[in-house]
Amino acid sequence: MxxxxxxxxxxxxxxxxxxxxxxxxxxxxxxxxxxxxxxxxxxxxxxxxxxxxxxxxxxxxxxxxxxxxxxxxxxxxxxxxxxLRVRKCRNCGRYFVLKSKHETFYCDRTAENGLTCKAIGNKAEYLKKLAEDAPLLDYERIYKAHYAKMMRDEAKEMPADDKIGAARKAFTFWAETAKEARRQYVAGGISETEFAKRLELQ
Known part of the structure; x- marks a missing residue:
């Protein structure tokens, strides 16, 4: 109407x-x-x-x-x-048809560097959320620090090609724990303090 x-x-x-x-x-x-x-x-x-x-x-x-x-x-x-509903893409500004009930604000058209508007938009929203959420910024910083340490330690170990060294095993264990803590924090299941504690374990 x-x-x-x-x-x-x-x-x-x-x-x-x-x-x-x-x-x-x-x-x-x-x-x-x-x-x-x-x-x-x-x-x-x-x-x-x-x-x-x-x-x-x-x-x-x-x-x-x-x-x-x-x-x-x-x-x-x-x-x-x-x-069916039509929405204006927040990236390219063109209209697209919503093909499912899942809410999205970006279309599937290919845009910059071969990426879709959806991929570009999701990354932009994630970076915006990071900038507004200190604990998530800490997660990114700590994750990169752990990864860099793993690369340094792995270079010293020089494990055989077909084996995973202790450094990578330790990083993988920490990363899985950290990702689960991040998921729970984003979902509202744990507090900022608990999230920070779990990141600093290991």
């Missing part, structure tokens, strides 16, 4: 429709079969359709679209029928 109140011309819009007898495939008009007929005479077309479908003729409906405005109106009404 809000849309039609702003765009009252849509309330008076109409499209030309019709029905026709045609061969069908999987419930839709079989245009490939129609094109292969190459028959201009209507009687010959009906006879050919009869051969394709001996059980009887199929009646299909169609819509005549003669302009870009009519095409856009048709697409708009189809979206309404299917209950």
């Amino acid at each position: 809000a849309f039609t109140a702003l765009h009252q011309d849509y309330m008076l819009y109409y499209l030309l429709t019709g029905t026709a007898i045609a061969p069908t495939k999987n419930g839709k008009a079989d245009f490939e079969a129609i094109d292969k007929m190459e028959l201009a005479d209507k009687k010959e077309q009906l006879a050919a359709i009869d051969k394709l479908n001996p059980k009887g003729a199929n009646i299909v409906s169609f819509t005549i679209l003669q302009s870009l405005n009519e095409f856009l109106y048709f697409e708009f009404t189809e979206l309404l029928k299917q209950g």
